[in-house]
Amino acid sequence: MKISLVGVSKRFGNFTALDHVDLEVRSGELLALLGPSGSGKTTLLRIVAGLDWPDAGEVQFDGEDALARSVGERHVGFVFQHYALFRHLTVFENVAFGLRARPRRHRPGEAEIRRRVAALLDLVQLGWLAERYPTQLSGGQRQRIALARALAIEPRVLLLDEPFGSLDAKVRKDLRRWLRNLHAEIHVTSIFVTHDQEEALEVADRVVVMDKGRIEQAGTPQQVYDHPRTSFVHGFIGEAIVVPVAIEAGEVRFDGAPIGIDPQGHASGPASLFVRPFDMTILPTSCEHALKGVVRRIHGIGPARRVEIALGRDGAHTTVEVVALRNQQWRIGQVVGLRPEQYRLFAE
Amino acid sequence: MTVLSRPETVIEAMTEAMTETMSEADLLEPQLMPSAAVPRRAAGVREDPAWVRGSVIAVTVVFLGGFIVLPLVHVLAQAFAHGIRVYFAALSDPDSLAAIRLTLVVAALSVAANVVFGLAAAWAITKFTFRGKNLLITLIDLPFSVSPVIAGLVFVLLFGLQGYFGPWLAVHDIRIIFALPGIALATIFVTFPFVVRELIPLMQEQGTEEEEAALSLGASGLRTFVRVTLPNVRWALLYGVLLCNARAMGEFGAVSVVSGHIRGETNTMPLQVEALYDGYQSAAAFAVASLLALLALLTLFIKIALEARIAKGRTP
Numbered sequence: 001m002k003i004s005l006v007g008v009s010k011r012f013g014n015f016t017a018l019d020h021v022d023l024e025v026r027s028g029e030l031l032a033l034l035g036p037s038g039s040g041k042t043t044l045l046r047i048v049a050g051l052d053w054p055d056a057g058e059v060q061f062d063g064e065d066a067l068a069r070s071v072g073e074r075h076v077g078f079v080f081q082h083y084a085l086f087r088h089l090t091v092f093e094n095v096a097f098g099l100r101a102r103p104r105r106h107r108p109g110e111a112e113i114r115r116r117v118a119a120l121l122d123l124v125q126l127g128w129l130a131e132r133y134p135t136q137l138s139g140g141q142r143q144r145i146a147l148a149r150a151l152a153i154e155p156r157v158l159l160l161d162e163p164f165g166s167l168d169a170k171v172r173k174d175l176r177r178w179l180r181n182l183h184a185e186i187h188v189t190s191i192f193v194t195h196d197q198e199e200a201l202e203v204a205d206r207v208v209v210m211d212k213g214r215i216e217q218a219g220t221p222q223q224v225y226d227h228p229r230t231s232f233v234h235g236f237i238g239e240a241i242v243v244p245v246a247i248e249a250g251e252v253r254f255d256g257a258p259i260g261i262d263p264q265g266h267a268s269g270p271a272s273l274f275v276r277p278f279d280m281t282i283l284p285t286s287c288e289h290a291l292k293g294v295v296r297r298i299h300g301i302g303p304a305r306r307v308e309i310a311l312g313r314d315g316a317h318t319t320v321e322v323v324a325l326r327n328q329q330w331r332i333g334q335v336v337g338l339r340p341e342q343y344r345l346f347a348e
Numbered sequence: 349m350t351v352l353s354r355p356e357t358v359i360e361a362m363t364e365a366m367t368e369t370m371s372e373a374d375l376l377e378p379q380l381m382p383s384a385a386v387p388r389r390a391a392g393v394r395e396d397p398a399w400v401r402g403s404v405i406a407v408t409v410v411f412l413g414g415f416i417v418l419p420l421v422h423v424l425a426q427a428f429a430h431g432i433r434v435y436f437a438a439l440s441d442p443d444s445l446a447a448i449r450l451t452l453v454v455a456a457l458s459v460a461a462n463v464v465f466g467l468a469a470a471w472a473i474t475k476f477t478f479r480g481k482n483l484l485i486t487l488i489d490l491p492f493s494v495s496p497v498i499a500g501l502v503f504v505l506l507f508g509l510q511g512y513f514g515p516w517l518a519v520h521d522i523r524i525i526f527a528l529p530g531i532a533l534a535t536i537f538v539t540f541p542f543v544v545r546e547l548i549p550l551m552q553e554q555g556t557e558e559e560e561a562a563l564s565l566g567a568s569g570l571r572t573f574v575r576v577t578l579p580n581v582r583w584a585l586l587y588g589v590l591l592c593n594a595r596a597m598g599e600f601g602a603v604s605v606v607s608g609h610i611r612g613e614t615n616t617m618p619l620q621v622e623a624l625y626d627g628y629q630s631a632a633a634f635a636v637a638s639l640l641a642l643l644a645l646l647t648l649f650i651k652i653a654l655e656a657r658i659a660k661g662r663t664p
Contacts, residue, residue, distance in 0.1 A: 051563075077564075078564040086558055097562065101566045101567035149561075150565075
């Protein structure tokens, strides 16, 4: 099912949670809403679900007005951050809840309910826990039961709020892959909210990066990583070295001295230079047109070293961490030049 | 816990706790720390001196005995002072029977009213945000801080003959003051906080996610309430009901103001006890009092059972 959001805005008191958000979710895709806390991603998810209502804007499911329908009528499977399993019901009854809640006409018979719950528990590989209570389950198990419960109503869209947020690192990694495979199997349009970029990049077909109630960029993981459209996206996704520079007379300058890179068509004025740590080459001599700095610290084991370099005339303005190959030898206190191989400039 | 300030004692207490919890895992894993290796010291190091323990326990026992057990025994002794026959004669006196009946009816009414009000108020406070919410929370506690006599007077002022609605009620021949409705109203006022107070913290802790989950699964509002909210708060609700019931049966001050003390009609058990005692019928007074005390004890035992139930984890 296709979901369209047009000009969706939502305020909580003085706080603008969503500011004219437009978004298309394609049928069958697995979409990640990625952003720091307070960026409005959870509010957006809750508005799609029908748990919150926008102050302005439209939400459409396959062209139909979804705002005219209550949460119960939208057929959305919502998986809560803390799972919200019914604590007084067994795992079986939790999963069966949505089926039993149907109006009598559409309610399947007891045998059919048993069959379908059993099938769902098999799908999440937890059939053996059917008679347990939620408090007797581990975090990862609760997560999967919450998913099975949401899937029981055959949702048109699956919404997951920080699905891996309260799990420990190991379980999180396993569940990620598992969710990816599950989505490939059932192929229901799914949106999940996360503040973990690694999670979004690994699991999602498409990533929507949000900040301060606005969408900064939407695209495939590759697109948002390789071609960040704004400085926020560049800083939020993947590591980045950020150097404050100025563009003057068609030259990029740091501390007043030109550093020998192209201004990428930016007009004069202050700007930020963004470089991935492994896209910066350390040059042995301090040549004329390059960033200059002093090596402060070298650390790291394995194939690459991390070299901390203090930039600026006094060597005290900006410290950056550059990834260098192991076979290059640098000394602490050595003056070096830095050349960005790939970089982005964003005007301030 | 002065003893635990010695570091080695703390470590010892910890290792002891560890070996205790380990005993179950022993079968599965090799023992990391054989219990024989844990050094044991003389009991004196780990525990308070005997005389401290002895005197603290003695003070508690003497106090409880003197102030609670002794009066209770005395009530029973006085009730049976003139024999069992007199005891039951006193209880089967029509006025006493009427008082018992009235007390039970009033308790039932206030429990029912408080369950409804309590659930509604707790629901409103914990699941919605609205203006004046803090004021509402403060108001709920008011009956705890106001003297019951004032609670009674409020209703006299409202519904008494000289009260705001008095003349209108008189014209329509509706009796509230010096009748069952007044007694019930005063009791409900006094017992109002019990159920709400039990529900609010629990419902706050539980949040609204489970309700939202139920709604998203297509359940109606009523179904969500009956299948999700109510089961989640049932033990706390029952606990509140119990406290409310105990207070409703024992309430004296507020009821005394609105009842009018008509024997056989508007006297509840506590009022009946007072009336009998004032009339020098001490055996009868103690008989009714003993019944009241028995009801209180029963409530206490159910309460203990419930507390154990709640402590077992807030799950079935």
